[in-house]
Amino acid sequence: MTPFVAEFLIPLGKIAAVILYPMVMVVVMIWLERRVVALMQGRLGPNRVGFQGVLQPVADAVKLFFKEDIMQRRADKLLFNISPVLVMFSSLLAFCFVPLGEPIRIGTYTLTLWIAESPVGLLIVLGLSSISVFGVIFGGWASNSKYPLMGALRSVVQVLSYEIPIGLTVLTVAFVARSMDLVEIVRRQESSGVWHGFLMPVSFVVFWISAVAETNRAPFDLPEAESELVAGYHTEYSGMKFAYFYMAEYAHMVLVSSLVVILFFGGWLPPFPSVKALSFVHVVPGFIWYLIKIMFFLYLYVWIRATFPRYRFDSLIRLVWKWLIPLSLVNFLAVALLGYLR
C-alpha cells in the first residue's frame, strides 16, 4: 500500500465516513420512527417516496432546503446563526471517537474503524455531547421570543441534572473496565466474557433513562413539548437551520445508542460467543452486530415515545434528584465495594 493511499486517501475516506455514517443513520432513524409509530397507532405513515417511504426524510430535507430562512428582526444574529451549527457540530464531532468495530488487517496495513482512539475517549464523547446544550440555550435566547426562552431554560436544567447520573454510571463502567478508552472497554467485555449491562443492570437502567432525558426525547421531551411550548427552543427557526436542530437531535440519539451498546452491550461483539450450536454468530461481521444492537435501542426510543405521556417539569426534576442520583451513588459504591472484595 502506497503512503499516498495510507496517509491521505484513507483518512480522507474516514472523514467522509464519519459525516456520512451518522447522516445515514439519522435518515434511517427518522424513517423508522415515523413508520413504527404509525404502525403502533394503526396508521400507515409515509410510504410514498422510495421503497416503503425510506426516502421521505431526504425529501423533507430537500424541501426544508428551499424554505425561506426567517429570522426575527430583533434576534441576536450571531448566536441565532451559530447555535444550529453548534448543536450539529458537537454531535458529529463526537462520532470521531466512537469505534465501529475491530481493526481490519489489509496486508501489512491495519485499518482502524475509528478516527481517534483516546485514553479518555469516554470523557471526550460525553463532553462533546453536552456542548450541544450551549447551542440550545443560545438558540432559545437569541430568538428573542418567550416560548423558545422557556424551552431553553427547561433544557438547561434538564440536561445539567441528568448529566450527574450519567457521569456516575459511566464511572462504574470505567471502574470495572479499568479504562476510559471506548475500544478498551469493549475489549474488556470480550476478555471477561460478560457484558457490563448484565454485570451491572442498575448502571445500565439509570444510564438509559438519563440518556433518554438528555436527548430530550419522550417522555422527557419537555424542552420541545409540542402541546405546551409549540416547538420549544427551535420555535423561531425555519428552513435548513431548523433541519440542523432536527437532525442533530436524531444524531444525538444515534450517538447515545452507540454509547449504550459500547459501554453495556459489548459493542461489536457477537452474542453467545462460546456456545457451539450458535457458532454462526462469528461469521456475521462485528459491524453488523453493532448496527443491530444500535437499532434495537433506537427502536426502544420510538417504542417509549409511542407509549408514555410527557412528564411535568417538577416531577422530571424530582425523578432525577430524588431517585436517579441517589440510586447511582449507591450503585457506584456497591460496584466499587464488590470490585474491591473480589
Next chain:
Amino acid sequence: MAFKEIDLNMGPQHPSTHGVLRLKLSVDNEVVLRVEPVLGYLHRGMEKLWENLTYKQIVPLTDRLDYLASLSNNLGYVLAVEKLAGIEVPKRAQYIRVVLAELQRLASHLAWAGFMANDIGAMTVLLYGFEAREDVLDIFEEYCGARLTVHGIRIGGVVHDLDAALVSRIRAVLKAIPKRLQDIRTLLDENRIWKERTVGVGLITAGDAVGYGLTGPALRASGVEWDMRKDIPYSSYGDFAFDVPLGQNSDVYDRYIVRLEEICQSIRIVGQALDGLPSGEFSAKVPRVLKVPPGEVFHTIEAPKGVLGFYVKSNGTDKPERVKMKSPSFINLQSLERMCIGHLFSDVVGILGSLDIVLGEIDK
C-alpha cells in the same frame, strides 16, 4: 433564573388551545399567576344571523356551533322550537333522536380523550380515540351522508328512518367500542406519569363548580349529580335505564374517568333504544313554511360538553325574533382561571383539555 412574572400569550395559534382560543397568561418562571381567556377569534355572528333565517334554515347552522357534536346542537335547538310551536314528535322519532344523540356523545367523548391525552403527551391515545370515533362517524355517513356537520335531526323528527341494516351495523360498532376503550385505559389509567399529570390537578370544589355554572362531565367529576337526561328528561330519556357516573376529587383524572364511564353508559342507552324501537312515523307532519305562534321558550339538553340551552322568541312569523344560545363550553371556560392558578404552565394545557371546550360553540 432571574426573571419574574412575564406575560405569555398562549394562542390564538397554539397547538393545544383547541382552535383559536387565546389565553393571556402571567407566569412567574413556570407558575401560573393569572389566566385570562380572550375570545372572539371564531365569531361568526351566528345569533344575529339566525334572526334573518326561517326556523328550518337555522338547523344546519347549529351544526357549526359545537362541530364535534353537531347532532346534540340540532337536538337542543329543535326541541326548543317544537316546544314553542307545540309540535308533537312521534315516539319512533324520539327514540331515533336518542340513538343519534348518544352516538354523538360517544364520538365527542372519544375525540376528547384523544385530544386531552395528546395535550399531556400521549400521542398514541389520540389515534386510538380517533380510530374508534371513525366507526361512529361512518354510521352517521351511512345514515344521512355527512360525517361532521350532520344535520340529521329536523324540526318534527329526524331526516331518515332507521332501517334494519343500519341497526345491525350500529350494534356491531357498539360491540367493538369497549375493546378500543380498554386499549386507551390500559395505556393511561394506571400509568404513573399520567397520574402525576392529572391527579390533584385543576381542583375545584363542588360549591365553586356550581357557582361558576360548570356543567356536564366537569361538574359531575366534582361529585354533583346533575344530568339533564335524568333530572329533566326530554325526548323519552325517561324510558331508559342508565347511571350517571360521578367523580369525587374534581381533578383532571376524575374528569377523564367520568367521560370514559359516560361512553359505556351511552352504549347502554343506544342498545336499549334500538331494542325498544317503536313502530310508527319517523317525523311529524310539519308545514313547509313553519309559522310559530308568538311567545318565548327556553329549553335545555345534556350535550356532551354540558348543559346546552336554547332560548327562542317568536313574533308569529316564519323567522324567530331572537335565538340565544347558552353554550356549555363558554360557561365552563370561565372556571379555567380558578383551576389554573398556582399550577405549572404545563398544567394549563391539561386543565384546558379536561374542560373539553370547542371554540365554535364559545365564539358562536
